[in-house]
Amino acid sequence: MSNPLWTVTKFEFVRQVKKPSFWATIILIPAMIIGMFLISMLISNNNKAEGPTIDENTKIVVTDEAGILPKESPLVAKITKEEGSKKVVDGEIDLYFYIPADFKDTKKVEFYHVSEGLELFNMDGQAIKSILSQSVSPKFSDLDVLALTGNFEVNDNKLTKTGEESKALGHAVIPIIVLVIFFFFVTLFGSRLLMTVVEEKENRISEMILTTVSTKHLIVGKIFSMMLLGLIQIMTLIIPVVAMAIIYKDNPMVSMILSQIVIDPITIITNLALLVFSIFLTTGFLTYIGTITPTAKDASQFIGPVIIGVVFPLYFMSAFMATEPSGFVYFLTYFPLSAPTALMLRSAFGTLTTPELIIGLAEIAILSAIVIRFTVKSFQQNAINFSLSLPKLRKK
């Protein structure tokens, strides 16, 4: 006898995959992502043309080993790269540029500044291009041409306030990817799952199916099938993103992002665990609603409130970005419906300590087990309740 859990999973998976609406979503979302990516590329190119915005109070120091700038320039200082970066960390200067002796060949300038959180592309680095272009002598040398055309790279060295290399963005990449996957899953498949649970009652299938397979296998099989569908969706999101990254790897913004991604196995494992348990918890909530409502119409009223509960922490993004989490952030971190998003946000912004992550993971894992257990029991009890009345909801 084939495993009933696998049979249910396969059936539910195949019937969803056969629907044109599933493939429409699959194609539409990556197409939107590619479109947004191309637009952001255009915007970033336009920004580059406008140049940096630095005010008169910005303290800029340049070490010019290539000898492009006039020696009497107030920006030039005879300090080493290490001394310059230290002065940045100490707050003595805001922006430090190091032009190496072999600049003519490498066509690269090192740029040091203190990073403010999740900084993607610091346009202040482009200031060196203006500085150099305004300093060329009337008799053009090769260096002058380079300085005038600005045809060189500025290596952005982000530093933390303690003087270490800032990897805030790199560390945030995986939690942000997990957060995006989680939202895609909940918004795209949560309601689909709820409807498939209601369908059994609405079409009077419950009694025939539940004398054939256990409630547990039926419910868990449905959830597994949605997770498999989610996996397909994730692949269709990741593949175009990776393809775009390969095609545009020479783009400064893309190369900067790629160079900063931190591949840390512990971060990957904990975030994946967070994703899986969060999906179980949220889909568990939605499935439970499916078990207590008699029709798809009744059930659909609940999808919105659940989704709002899940995305609620996003409305308080600034609170989550603060270095010291507030009491409200802590509340959202452990409140069942908002916990997955809150934990993912805090993981992305680097404010989630290891003990908090362990407690959060344990909470979500335990809650998801409880919710699914309740859901199975509720489905068993309400499977043949074809006319369950919801007076409060039906009142107009």
Place this chain on the structure above:
Amino acid sequence: MKNIVEIKHFRMDFGKKTIIKDLSFEVRAGEIFGFLGSNGSGKTTTLRALLGFYTPTSGELLIDGKKYDPEDTDVTVGYLPEERGLYKKETVMDNLVYFGELKGLKDPKGWAEKYLKRVKLEDKADLKLEKLSGGQQQKIQLGVTIMNNPKLLILDEPTKGFDPMNRRLLMEIIEEAHQKGAAIIMITHYMDEVEKLCDRAILLKDGVAHAYGTIDEIKKQHKGKSLEQIFIDVYGGEDE
């Protein structure tokens, strides 16, 4: 003869309302058992409790000596509920294959093809179930009920809404299952069907049994009256 179903002092309350007061009876292996009573007398509730949909207030409901669990039973059960339906948006074949796989058939597709041929629906295999007429859908539901050669066939008002053709098909299937040694529990309001098909029967009213035994025993207990007359006497001309 071995009892395949045992119901001992079954009581079922829904809130303050008592549906079944104290019900005990057995169904023997290989017999056709008529479960009789007016609407609301608790027949469907009893079958649902037997199959685990309801938790009894008290008493025991056993199939082959234990509480029914579809994935932990030595007795293959086929159940045609009163409220019956299948996956309307899926094809006839997908419905049959899905249930066939869940019921552990070795070749569910092969079985489905044979069955569809038998009920003259082979050309409908790839159609969505909702495209079939009501009578055609009934044939598919019947197929799902009997596909695993059940040792216990539970039919809740099986002929309800059936056209004469499907009714004849159902009777053939009941006869076939009986010949293969299946016990059959049948809820029906057609007393002629009971007299013709059933070995034993129980008549339920107000949550208690008013008659129980072989058809002949029941008739003897009621001065040789027909089952239909007994039913009318018990219910005292109540409107069904």
